Amino acid sequence: MTLSFVSALAMTPPEGSGGTGALLSFLPLVLIMLVFWFMLIRPQKKQQEQRKLMLANLKKNDRIVTSGGLFATVLNVKDDRVVATIAEGVKVEIAKHAVTGVVEKG
Secondary structure (H helix, E strand, O other): OHHHHHHHHOOOOOOOOOOHHHHHHHHHHHHHHHHHHHHHHHHHHHHHHHHHOOOOOOOOEEEEEEOOOOOOEEEEEEOOOOEEEEEEOOOEEEEEEHEEEEEOOO
């Protein structure tokens, strides 16, 4: 019985507050959400767009690096993979999502 009485007292706003205390209590939460947006979410979306553009612009003779650390020269670009050469006469097919960057344009 005393627990419910104490919780009821804690939930009732103090007299004369006019509801502004509730709005001010959400201000730190809103500020934290804004910081997360500008520090984490927005830069990550920008990086994803740049990566998508890089993969869309792959073309023959581009020198690429894969997530496994292989350097290769693009021979052909398909929908979901890239045919590349890693050594003289050695052709490999690499998944597009495994390409991490273009080292030099062809």
